[in-house]
Amino acid sequence: MEEFVVKISAFILILVRVTSFFVTVPIFSYRTIPAMHRVGMAFFLSWIMYYTVxxxxxQLDEFYILLILKExxxxxxxxxxxxIIMSAIQSAGGFIDFQMGFAIANVVDPQTGAQSPLMGQFLYIVSLLFLLSVNGHHLLIDGIFYSYKMIPLDQIWVPFGDEQLLNHMIKTFNSMFIIAFQMSMPLVGSLFLIDVALGIIARTVPQLNIFVVGMPLKIGAAFIMLIVLMSVFFMLVGNLFEQALYAMRGLMQIIGGA
Structure with missing residues (x-):
């Protein structure tokens, strides 16, 4: 009986961590996946992990509640x-939308229920399809699996107030904005040059209505540049996945005291 209680206690802790992970991680946390499916996936994944960790x-004592909260x-x-790392794609889309003139039109993201920029939503969907095609969701599951090696089940203390952990979160935010800047810079720079050219034309040919010509010209040029730079975008998205795995691993090492 005591052995059975130990097994159930360990399984509940594993289930709590995996379920909490599915609440916030990209892909698995989206509202388009029914809650029943997410719970079932977390249950069977925890069942598999139970035999491998x-x-x-x-013991079912007062410290067990602390272990559940820790998980x-x-x-x-x-x-x-x-x-946070994956949000770089929508940030890059916001920069592009502002330069294209699409910033006044936002769409409701069906996956999160929040408003997002048009180009940001398009690039985010393309990135998710790329993530699924290269089995990036397997890497996310792999990350939560290896977390049990760095953060044991019986570890109670989590150093959320540690300076090293705060520095890691700041570096993660910094990496997110840097990658968003790299993704948007070719398009934003090209549209800026078009703005400069339109300004010169407006000064030299005052009869031309730049406000009528400029908007369609910028939108058309932006779509052409997007097609040309799509391969570079995928390269940066691959770097984004790598940064996400490094950020997850670094966080687990800090929490686990490695």
């Missing part, structure tokens, strides 16, 4: 840091 000796915090943190 090291199970410590656990919730760990799962949410690992998924959140991956979501």
């Amino acid at each position: 090291e199970i410590p000796s656990l 919730i915090a760990v799962g949410l943190s690992i998924g959140l840091i991956a979501y």
